[in-house]
Amino acid sequence: MTTYADILPKLLETLQPYAKKIGHLKETTDLVSELGLDSLQVMQVLLKIEDQFDISIPLNNLPNIRTVKDLGQEIEMLLKA
Amino acid sequence: MSLFEKFLSIQQAREEILQNGINPFHLTIEKINSPTEGVINGRSTILVGTNNYLGLTFxxxxxxxxxxxxxxxxxxxxxxxxxxxxxxxxxxxxxxxxxxxxxxxxxxxxxxxxxxxxxxxxxxxxxxxxxxxxxxxxxxxxxxxxxxxxxxxxxxxxxxxxxxxxxxxxxxxxxxxxxxxxxxxxxxxxxxxxxxxxxxxxxxxxxxxxxxxxxxxxxxxxxxxxxxxxxxxxxxxxxxxxxxxxxxxxxxxxxxxxxxxxxxxxxxxxxxxxxxxxxxxxxxxxxxxxxxxTPQLRQQLWENAQKLYDGLEQIGYTLGAEVGPVIAAMIPSKEQALGMWQGLLEQGVYVNLMIPPATPNGESLLRCSVSAAHTPQQLETIIQSFSNVHSSFKEQSGSYQSSKM
The missing domain is CATH 3.40.640.10 (Type I PLP-dependent aspartate aminotransferase-like (Major domain))
Structure with a gap:
């Protein structure tokens, strides 16, 4: 079973290109306010992550995803479902 | 923080746009004369942004x-x-x-x-x-x-x-x-x-x-x-x-x-x-x-769409899709799109200004909706006006390019 600990390094790698402004990404990094992603970039990065983990992230869950950790936990939950 | 403070960013964005004199998102058509003509800022204006595809409103x-x-x-x-x-x-x-x-x-x-x-x-x-x-x-x-x-x-x-x-x-x-x-x-x-x-x-x-x-x-x-x-x-x-x-x-x-x-x-x-x-x-x-x-209405709409599409393409605009009643010219930046939109309006042509985040892929668009009721003369004026703003932006910036060029 894929756990959060397995997901996090892969997720950080995928998100790194979007973190040029702040340099180092952490679990607590806020995807919107710190990375400065606009709605289009959010959609692009989510599509990338969906394909990477072969999941579909419901739009309904997006308001609860603010940080890298939130996103990782969402992926973990979807992989379990 | 009051509930109203969240509107501050919108207010700032609006003021930025208003520096150019007109708010494209709060436009008033002072008088509507026909499906394709109205009065805006006291000037008779050809309407190319109404979605009135068959011109049936009158x-x-x-x-x-x-x-x-x-x-x-x-x-x-x-x-x-x-x-x-x-x-x-x-x-x-x-x-x-x-x-x-x-x-x-x-x-x-x-x-x-x-x-x-x-x-x-x-x-x-x-x-x-x-x-x-x-x-x-x-x-x-x-x-x-x-x-x-x-x-x-x-x-x-x-x-x-x-x-x-x-x-x-x-x-x-x-x-x-x-x-x-x-x-x-x-x-x-x-x-x-x-x-x-x-x-x-x-x-x-x-x-x-x-x-x-x-x-x-x-x-x-x-x-x-x-x-x-x-x-x-x-x-x-x-x-x-x-x-x-x-x-x-x-x-x-x-x-x-x-x-x-x-x-x-x-x-x-x-x-x-x-x-x-x-x-x-x-x-x-x-x-x-x-x-x-009246299938002739549909036929007329498509003839008009083809004419406008060809005209804009010949000027050098990159268009959003195949020929159809919605013809969107893709403009490299929000600022250029706003300036060109205003230039068109000053020449008596009203199109829709579409800018991110309302647009796909972050594009800035001058969106036309063609009508069966547009006359050949109106279509010529629209194309000429698009040509004028294209030339004027090219001269000003020296670097105007349609976004896909």
Whole structure:
């Protein structure tokens, strides 16, 4: 079973290109306010992550995803479902 | 922090735009003279941003029907159909739109926005899934949210991505509603409907097509993209609006499924709003007859669309999609788009300015909606004005390029 600990390094790698402004990404990094992603970039990065983990992230869950950790936990939950 | 402070960023953005003198998102048409001409800032202006595709807003038959209904049935219905009763004219319009589509069931809503809210929220609820195209109209986003279904988005017009997402759903695909649009309003591109219908059938999902911009425009009888692509039998439900080709206001849903009728009892946007007013219903019914009986209107629209498309392409604009009633010139930056939009208005041509985040892929667009009622002379003036602003921006910046060049 894929756990959060397995997901996090892969997720950080995928998100790194979007973190040029702040340099180092952490679990607590806020995807919107710190990375400065606009709605289009959010959609692009989510599509990338969906394909990477072969999941579909419901739009309904997006308001609860603010940080890298939130996103990782969402992926973990979807992989379990 | 008060509730009102959240508007500060909007205020700042508006002030930035107002530095140019005109607010493109709060424009007033001081006088409307015809489907294609009005007065803006005291100047006679050709309207190329109205979605009035067949130019029916001033058709004498539509006006007469509206006036008669106004005199006979009054100014409004003052209530909802469920609580206060339907007028015979509501039922007549439902029969007319059902007949037009050759489908047995039709429900009329007070606006096109509410048609999407009403149909989508009623069809897919908690425990169900909706798969929507990523470039869908706001009414689709809101309708999906209202019903409480799980909402997934697939890449715009990407059949492989849709397939992938249906596969991931497993057996849940049978309780999945796919929603796409006939013509997408921003760029004017169309859904690959034949392929989408095939996938929908493979996964036994339900397909709804929003023909808001394609009703009266595509298909031999003007029914829309499903008719043109010859896949009407594979579509479970069509939603649309009366406020574009039909020149009035209101929306509808039609379906082959008998259960569709029960939406009336579950759809909040149908139940808890005033029903369409009689004059609007009467004008719409006549407009629908005109779409059926006057294919020349559609032909004229396509001739005009081709002319404008060719003209803009020759100037050097990159256009958003194939030839169609929506022609979007893609402009490299928001600032240039705003300047060019204003330049067009100063020459007496009104188009829609579309900037991110309302646009796909962060594009800035000068969006034209062509009408069958545009005259050859008006089309020439529009093309000339586009040419003028193109040259003037090229001179000013020395680096003007269309975004895909």
């Amino acid at each position: 058709h004498p038959d539509c006006i007469q029907a509206g006036q008669e209904a106004l005199a006979q049935e009054g100014t409004g219905t003052t209530g909802s159909r469920m609580a206060n009763g339907s007028f015979s004219s509501h039922n007549d319009l439902e029969r007319a739109i059902a007949g037009f589509y050759g489908m047995p069931h039709a429900i009329v809503f007070s606006t096109g926005y509410q048609a999407n809210l009403g149909v989508l929220s009623a069809l897919a609820g908690p425990g169900d899934t909706i798969l929507m195209d990523g470039d869908s109209h706001a009414s689709i986003y809101d309708g999906c949210r209202l019903g409480g279904a799980e909402v997934l988005r697939f890449k715009h017009n990407d059949v492989a991505d849709l397939d992938k997402k249906l596969r991931r759903l497993g057996e849940r695909s049978q309780r999945t509603l796919i929603i796409v649009e006939g013509i997408y309003s921003m760029l004017g591109d169309r859904a690959p409907l034949k392929e989408i219908v095939a996938i929908k059938q493979q996964y036994e999902a339900t397909l709804v097509v929003d023909e808001a911009h394609s009703l009266g425009v595509l298909g031999k009888r003007g029914r829309g993209l499903a008719e043109e692509a010859e896949v009407e039998e594979g579509v479970d439900c069509i939603v649309g609006t009366f406020s574009k080709s039909l020149g009035s206001t209101g929306g509808f849903g039609v379906s082959v499924h008998p259960e569709f009728e029960f939406i009336r009892y579950t759809s909040r946007p149908y139940i808890f709003t005033a029903s369409p007013c009689p004059s609007v219903v009467a004008s719409t019914k006549v407009a629908l007859r005109l779409v059926r009986e």
